[in-house]
Amino acid sequence: xSCSVNPYLPDMATVLETVQETPNIKTxxxxxxxxxxxxxxxxxxxxxxxxxxFGAGESTFVINSPPTRMDYLQFSVMxxxxxxxxxxxxxxxxKVGVRAPLGNHFPYESMKGKDVVFIxxxxxxxxxxxxxxxxxxxxxxxxxxxxxxxxxxxxxxxFRGELPEWLSRSDLNxxxxxxxxxxxxxxxxxxxxxxxxxxxxxxENCVAITCGPPIMIKFTLQALKELGFADDQIVTTLEKRMxxxxxxxxxxxxxxxxxxxxxxxxxxAQLKELPNEL
Amino acid sequence: xxxxxYLPEASLDAWLAxxxxxxxxxxxxxxxxxxxxxxxxxxxxxxxxxxxxAPPKSSVFPACEEIMRYTSVKDTDDLSKTLxxxxxxxxxxxxxxxxxxxxxxxxxTVYDRVFDAPAMHxxxxxxxxxxxxxxxxxxxxxxxxxxxxxxxxxPADASxxxxxxxxxxxxxxxxxxxxxxxxxxxSPLLTPGEKYAGEAKAAKAKAMxxxxxxxxxxxxxxxxxxxxxxMEFWNRMSxxxxxxxxxxxxxxxxxCFNITDENKGMEGSRLRTWDNCxxxxxxxxxxxxNPRPTKAHRLKxxxxxxxxxxxxxxxxxxxxxxxxxxxxxxxxxxxxxQIVLAAMDRAKASRQGNTTGEHA
Numbered sequence: 344x345s346c347s348v349n350p351y352l353p354d355m356a357t358v359l360e361t362v363q364e365t366p367n368i369k370t371x372x373x374x375x376x377x378x379x380x381x382x383x384x385x386x387x388x389x390x391x392x393x394x395x396x397f398g399a400g401e402s403t404f405v406i407n408s409p410p411t412r413m414d415y416l417q418f419s420v421m422x423x424x425x426x427x428x429x430x431x432x433x434x435x436x437x438k439v440g441v442r443a444p445l446g447n448h449f450p451y452e453s454m455k456g457k458d459v460v461f462i463x464x465x466x467x468x469x470x471x472x473x474x475x476x477x478x479x480x481x482x483x484x485x486x487x488x489x490x491x492x493x494x495x496x497x498x499x500x501x502f503r504g505e506l507p508e509w510l511s512r513s514d515l516n517x518x519x520x521x522x523x524x525x526x527x528x529x530x531x532x533x534x535x536x537x538x539x540x541x542x543x544x545x546x547e548n549c550v551a552i553t554c555g556p557p558i559m560i561k562f563t564l565q566a567l568k569e570l571g572f573a574d575d576q577i578v579t580t581l582e583k584r585m586x587x588x589x590x591x592x593x594x595x596x597x598x599x600x601x602x603x604x605x606x607x608x609x610x611x612a613q614l615k616e617l618p619n620e621l
Numbered sequence: 622x623x624x625x626x627y628l629p630e631a632s633l634d635a636w637l638a639x640x641x642x643x644x645x646x647x648x649x650x651x652x653x654x655x656x657x658x659x660x661x662x663x664x665x666x667x668x669x670x671x672x673x674x675a676p677p678k679s680s681v682f683p684a685c686e687e688i689m690r691y692t693s694v695k696d697t698d699d700l701s702k703t704l705x706x707x708x709x710x711x712x713x714x715x716x717x718x719x720x721x722x723x724x725x726x727x728x729x730t731v732y733d734r735v736f737d738a739p740a741m742h743x744x745x746x747x748x749x750x751x752x753x754x755x756x757x758x759x760x761x762x763x764x765x766x767x768x769x770x771x772x773x774x775x776p777a778d779a780s781x782x783x784x785x786x787x788x789x790x791x792x793x794x795x796x797x798x799x800x801x802x803x804x805x806x807x808s809p810l811l812t813p814g815e816k817y818a819g820e821a822k823a824a825k826a827k828a829m830x831x832x833x834x835x836x837x838x839x840x841x842x843x844x845x846x847x848x849x850x851x852m853e854f855w856n857r858m859s860x861x862x863x864x865x866x867x868x869x870x871x872x873x874x875x876x877c878f879n880i881t882d883e884n885k886g887m888e889g890s891r892l893r894t895w896d897n898c899x900x901x902x903x904x905x906x907x908x909x910x911n912p913r914p915t916k917a918h919r920l921k922x923x924x925x926x927x928x929x930x931x932x933x934x935x936x937x938x939x940x941x942x943x944x945x946x947x948x949x950x951x952x953x954x955x956x957x958x959q960i961v962l963a964a965m966d967r968a969k970a971s972r973q974g975n976t977t978g979e980h981a
Binding site: 348349350351352353355395397398399400401423424427436437438440556557582583584586587589590591592593594596597598599618619620621 | 689709849893906930
């Protein structure tokens with residue numbers, strides 16, 4: 344990092360558009376106000392950013408638009424605490440601060456030529472979206488691509504505007520599931536690990552990318568193991584409370600690894616090497 | 622200029638006044654039963670009778686600092702919109718900290734490795750560090766909780782300092798450690814000090830001898846990882862802890878911080894403040910999940926960071942200066958030395974297949 348750059352100072356940015364995805368998830372499409380900074384902005388799929396709601400503070404979110412579509416940077420925010428509640432109050436034209444990109448990224452280079460299965464639960468779909476769209480934009484580099492996306496109910500499913508396209512693409516096998524039957528639901532019903540067992544993706548030359556609530560991850564790992572996936576064929580991205588985002592403030596470390604700089608993306612093999620403190 | 626000068630005790634006040642004329646001067650001052658660092662007051666002599674209750678860390682890493690300001694204003698082109706102006710706030714001025722002991726000053730070398738590293742340049746920390754000089758006082762004898770020699774330091778350790786004052790007859794031998802420190806010794810109040818060199822050397826040796834034999838902490842990094850999942854051990858080690866965080870606030874090497882916004886109407890500030898890793902809220906996530914849910918988890922992380930994770934990242938350097946403040950000021954009697962020793966014993970015993978042999 345250059346000495347002239349202050350890593351704590353956000354770029355001023357403007358909200359172009361918001362999408363109320365679910366009752367508690369809202370998506371923000373933003374552009375940095377400084378056109379040179381926006382033109383020079385680069386990131387890799389899986390990297391995160393700190394969004395400021397001025398007066399409320401900063402929180403960390405994945406940039407869930409892909410680097411292949413730079414009209415705006417997209418963040419999806421689940422309302423949970425003070426900062427996220429304040430962000431939910433913002434509308435098009437409002438100012439936000441953006442400190443990005445931070446952290447590491449999905450190993451998309453080493454996945455070239457391989458099959459990929461995405462397994463996302465709830466807001467865990469956000470970090471998968473950036474890599475999924477990046478791969479669809481570089482479709483010839485990858486083998487078969489499957490997506491298993493689950494939420495509690497149809498109302499809790501984010502990115503609904505995009506689902507019809509994902510379902511209709513011939514080069515993407517999309518499976519949607521909800522936990523319990525709901526009127527008008529035409530897709531799967533069942534917990535993600537069980538639906539994954541039914542889908543039975545072949546482990547050979549395949550990488551599984553998963554993100555979701557801890558309980559879903561736990562049982563998804565079990566299912567992947569049954570399907571023959573080795574620990575280094577499973578990639579996940581972690582969430583921790585973060586403040587500085589640059590490896591200093593002491594919150595997000597797992598032993599000597601800092602999720603904000605050494606992560607958030609880890610293979611399951613790497614996670615097993617870390618002290619048990621998720 | 623000589624690199625060692627003699628400072629007679631009778632000239633101390635005059636030298637401090639001289640330093641205060643060109644720098645902000647920070648000295649240890651008695652406040653009730655405590656000795657804390659604060660601005661120099663010519664009418665009150667600094668208290669250097671013993672190590673200060675709180676270390677000098679706030680001189681470079683303030684307990685609360687403003688890192689930027691922002692102001693919201695109506696967009697004159699479209700009154701339905703609000704613009705935000707941001708302004709970076711950088712520290713200014715230069716300081717001399719007089720009278721810290723070697724452990725308190727050495728703490729900054731722990732910070733330097735993370736705040737001023739090739740991969741990370743914290744502009745607030747670096748600005749203050751580069752503009753703050755330390756005139757450190759070597760210790761004559763060990764205190765009851767001192768263990769600087771366990772962590773690779775000692776009562777006359779000059780690391781992190783600009784000048785080291787070694788007690789000799791009638792005053793101090795002032796050893797210039799850095800170029801900026803040697804400049805401070807150009808005052809006519811100081812005289813050439815060669816003839817005190819032998820006495821200073823003897824004083825250092827005597828202070829070193831006053832310390833007990835040092836424990837060998839080489840096995841600590843691995844041992845703390847080996848007992849990571851042993852929550853029975855950590856519950857026992859943390860049984861007395863009340864999660865107050867006195868240890869973290871008084872520690873010269875603790876640097877966990879928080880970043881928050883504070884608003885006043887249309888204006889606000891972004892603040893960096895010391896934080897306390899012993900608090901339940903420190904790692905509490907918005908979902909309610911907490912990766913360090915009990916005091917045992919939190920104490921494990923604090924000890925682990927200092928004696929295992931940090932050394933693993935920084936060439937074996939221990940993130941503890943051995944000052945003993947956390948031991949002396951703990952209201953519950955938690956002793957970090959005993960925890961590290963017990964972890965080493967526990968790890969060794971479990972390698973040898975028995976779980977009884979343990980210090981604490």
